[in-house]
Amino acid sequence: MKILVIEDDETTGDYIAAGLREEGHSVDLLADGRDGLIRATAGDYEVLIVDRMLPGLDGVSLVKTLRGAGSKLPVLILTSLGGIDDRIDGLNAGADDYLVKPFAFGELSARVAALARRPQMRAEETVLRAGDLEMDLVRRRVTRQGQEIDLLPREFALLEHLLRRKGRVQTRTMLLEGVWDLGFDPQTNVVETHISRLRAKVDRPFERELIQTVRGAGYRIDD
Amino acid sequence: MTEPAPPAAGAADAAQALPRPGLLKSAPMRMAIGLVLLFSVISLLSLGGTYLVLRNTFDQALRDDLRQEVAGFRAAPSAAALAALVEAQARVTDPDRRIVSYLAPDGRAYGNGAIERSEEGFRIVVFDRPNTPVRESYLALTAGLHRGQLTVANSRSQIDDLGEMFATVLLLSLLPTVIFALGGGLLIARRTARRLTAVEATLDRLASGDLAARVPELPGRADDLTAIAARVDRMAEAQQQSVSALRQVSADIAHDLKTPIQRVSVLLDRLQGNAGLDPEARELARRAGAETENIVATFQSLLQIAQIEGGSPRSRFEVLDLAALAATLAEVYEPAAEEGGRRLVLEAEAPVRVNGERRLLGQVLANLIENALRHTPPGSLIELSVRESGENGGQAVLELRDNGPGIPAEERGNVLRRLYRLEQSRSTPGSGLGLSLVSVIADLHGATLELGDNAPGLVVTLRFPPVSPRPLPRGKRTGKSVS
Numbered sequence: 251m252k253i254l255v256i257e258d259d260e261t262t263g264d265y266i267a268a269g270l271r272e273e274g275h276s277v278d279l280l281a282d283g284r285d286g287l288i289r290a291t292a293g294d295y296e297v298l299i300v301d302r303m304l305p306g307l308d309g310v311s312l313v314k315t316l317r318g319a320g321s322k323l324p325v326l327i328l329t330s331l332g333g334i335d336d337r338i339d340g341l342n343a344g345a346d347d348y349l350v351k352p353f354a355f356g357e358l359s360a361r362v363a364a365l366a367r368r369p370q371m372r373a374e375e376t377v378l379r380a381g382d383l384e385m386d387l388v389r390r391r392v393t394r395q396g397q398e399i400d401l402l403p404r405e406f407a408l409l410e411h412l413l414r415r416k417g418r419v420q421t422r423t424m425l426l427e428g429v430w431d432l433g434f435d436p437q438t439n440v441v442e443t444h445i446s447r448l449r450a451k452v453d454r455p456f457e458r459e460l461i462q463t464v465r466g467a468g469y470r471i472d473d
Numbered sequence: 474m475t476e477p478a479p480p481a482a483g484a485a486d487a488a489q490a491l492p493r494p495g496l497l498k499s500a501p502m503r504m505a506i507g508l509v510l511l512f513s514v515i516s517l518l519s520l521g522g523t524y525l526v527l528r529n530t531f532d533q534a535l536r537d538d539l540r541q542e543v544a545g546f547r548a549a550p551s552a553a554a555l556a557a558l559v560e561a562q563a564r565v566t567d568p569d570r571r572i573v574s575y576l577a578p579d580g581r582a583y584g585n586g587a588i589e590r591s592e593e594g595f596r597i598v599v600f601d602r603p604n605t606p607v608r609e610s611y612l613a614l615t616a617g618l619h620r621g622q623l624t625v626a627n628s629r630s631q632i633d634d635l636g637e638m639f640a641t642v643l644l645l646s647l648l649p650t651v652i653f654a655l656g657g658g659l660l661i662a663r664r665t666a667r668r669l670t671a672v673e674a675t676l677d678r679l680a681s682g683d684l685a686a687r688v689p690e691l692p693g694r695a696d697d698l699t700a701i702a703a704r705v706d707r708m709a710e711a712q713q714q715s716v717s718a719l720r721q722v723s724a725d726i727a728h729d730l731k732t733p734i735q736r737v738s739v740l741l742d743r744l745q746g747n748a749g750l751d752p753e754a755r756e757l758a759r760r761a762g763a764e765t766e767n768i769v770a771t772f773q774s775l776l777q778i779a780q781i782e783g784g785s786p787r788s789r790f791e792v793l794d795l796a797a798l799a800a801t802l803a804e805v806y807e808p809a810a811e812e813g814g815r816r817l818v819l820e821a822e823a824p825v826r827v828n829g830e831r832r833l834l835g836q837v838l839a840n841l842i843e844n845a846l847r848h849t850p851p852g853s854l855i856e857l858s859v860r861e862s863g864e865n866g867g868q869a870v871l872e873l874r875d876n877g878p879g880i881p882a883e884e885r886g887n888v889l890r891r892l893y894r895l896e897q898s899r900s901t902p903g904s905g906l907g908l909s910l911v912s913v914i915a916d917l918h919g920a921t922l923e924l925g926d927n928a929p930g931l932v933v934t935l936r937f938p939p940v941s942p943r944p945l946p947r948g949k950r951t952g953k954s955v956s
Contacts, residue, residue, distance in 0.1 A: 259732055261732065261736060262732060262735065262736075265735075265736065265739050269739070350773070351731055351732070351735055353735070354738060354739075354742060355739055355742055356742070404804055426805070430801055430804075430805055431801070431831075432801065432802075432805065432832075432835050432839075433832045433835070434832065434835060434836050434839060435770070435773070436805075436839055436843070438806070438809050438843055438846060438847075439809060440805050440806055440808070440809045442809075443808035443809045443811075443812050444805075444808055446808075447808055465745070465746070
């Protein structure tokens with residue numbers, strides 16, 4: 251995947267670029283906002299990662315200009331202050347996602363992956379599948395190997411969220427945002443306990459684990 | 474980060490407005506009263522002195538006059554001649570002015586009035602006039618003459634008039650003085666009081682932590698009070714600057730350390746993923762990573778507190794259902810609570826509307842629940858309730874009760890302080906910022922925060938201001954319990 255990173259802090263920029271390259275992406279790294287805007291509009295990038303605070307042109311204005319020009323390039327904004335204002339400003343400007351520094355690389359990688367495949371979401375799907383697991387969205391039924399699995403509404407929502415993003419890592423914060431619409435990082439292992447309850451019903455009675463823990467990042471469901 | 478925060482709600486009400494003494498006890502009024510008293514005493518002394526001197530002179534003149542009169546009568550050769558002389562004199566003398574009377578040795582009385590006296594010499598005689606309350610007083614000189622008794626009495630009305638005149642003069646001079654001095658004093662006192670109120674209100678606001686408070690333009694001309702006001706402003710300015718410098722420094726430190734911490738966190742992440750690492754080293758890397766996350770969380774909270782205090786705009790507020798939000802949070806935390814052997818129960822039936830920011834209120838709920846999970850022993854019951862109270866039922870009340878060890882009454886104000894941790898809770902994880910953040914967010918929402926005794930345990934109560942009436946969207950009912 252071709253990714254443009256605009257980040258003026260050299261060390262952070264290098265980390266992001268190096269990490270993404272390690273995952274097999276092709277990364278261009280720029281430090282100036284104005285240069286970044288020109289490259290973003292000209293190049294054929296699939297994802298843009300842009301820092302909020304930049305010399306030349308700040309991240310929010312950059313995204314606004316980009317959207318004003320009609321670009322649909324998925325954008326992830328990096329904010330330095332853990333603040334509400336930055337986040338909302340960024341999303342209002344047209345960014346698709348945001349990430350607060352410092353972040354685990356796994357979080358960034360998961361979000362970049364989520365952005366890149368966004369348009370794949372198909373609303374008309376009524377049955378979601380992963381391996382021998384089937385989720386019927388119309389009848390609100392989950393079966394595995396033909397056996398019906400009884401899930402609480404929120405367990406159903408959690409599983410649906412993972413199934414709709416099959417093969418992609420979902421971090422704890424992504425799950426809290428996606429399933430509960432909560433935008434903060436909990437101190438206790440709330441997501442872990444929900445996942446382990448879901449696993450107890452979906453995975454434990456069967457030989458193979460469908461819900462996998464991705465070390466340092468989050469969870470993923472696979473065929 | 475320039476706008477300082479109001480004090481933590483529910484904390485000690487240290488900065489209440491002190492009552493000011495009444496207008497009569499104010500300095501200008503006291504001064505006016507004092508001056509009036511002083512002036513009155515001086516006037517009394519000088520007028521009184523003058524009166525005494527004048528009266529004495531009048532009195533002396535009267536006496537001389539009487540002596541002369543009596544001396545004139547002494548020239549009469551016999552009692553009969555004296556009686557005739559007295560009669561003649563009496564006929565042309567107004568008894569209101571002078572009374573001449575001779576008591577002859579045969580007992581007959583001559584003259585225009587009868588004054589009977591046993592002894593000789595000067596004497597003040599008072600006549601009670603019939604039908605009038607007026608008491609005429611006379612100075613009488615009695616002398617024995619030709620075995621009879623001659624008395625000449627002069628009216629003292631002049632001297633009495635003198636007293637009245639002086640009383641009038643005293644009144645006329647004192648009355649305006651008293652009126653003008655007291656009236657002026659009252660006016661000045663009221664004007665000063667208004668100006669003082671402005672200064673006092675500013676001082677009260679400063680004392681309550683609102684360092685942006687400044688004394689408004691004082692009415693009237695510049696004087697000592699405006700000088701004091703200017704100094705109050707200067708003091709507040711200096712204080713505000715040092716506080717904001719302090720905040721800026723702490724925010725800068727947190728901000729500057731974020732990048733290196735991020736690098737450490739990334740490095741530890743990679744170390745953990747290193748395939749050649751033996752399990753012991755991997756475990757160390759994992760623990761170091763977890764500690765780094767704690768540092769990040771603390772910084773995050775500090776920065777968030779600073780940003781909210783720095784005047785997070787309320788324009789992002791919306792009317793939302795606090796009961797539904799509480800239900801979501803209870804649901805999120807319920808498995809974690811159960812895993813730790815605690816029971817989390819929600820009491821929220823009807824929608825409860827508050828005006829606020831969902832994300833921040835979610836944070837408040839999360840911090841309160843996490844706080845309860847962290848500081849209660851396994852087996853504890855944690856009850857989260859959202860209800861409406863107040864006269865019109867429009868006030869949202871959020872309450873979290875636990876039956877854990879609670880917080881001693883004298884410590885309740887302290888736990889809202891940043892990074893403050895109870896001695897007994899130092900062994901449990903947490904940054905000591907959870908409740909501070911709750912307090913700051915409560916302030917932003919205009920909600921009051923109270924920590925109380927659940928006997929046993931802690932009860933945290935948040936009371937939100939009422940929302941202007943507008944119905945919530947339908948279908949947002951929340952379940953009764955999640956546990």
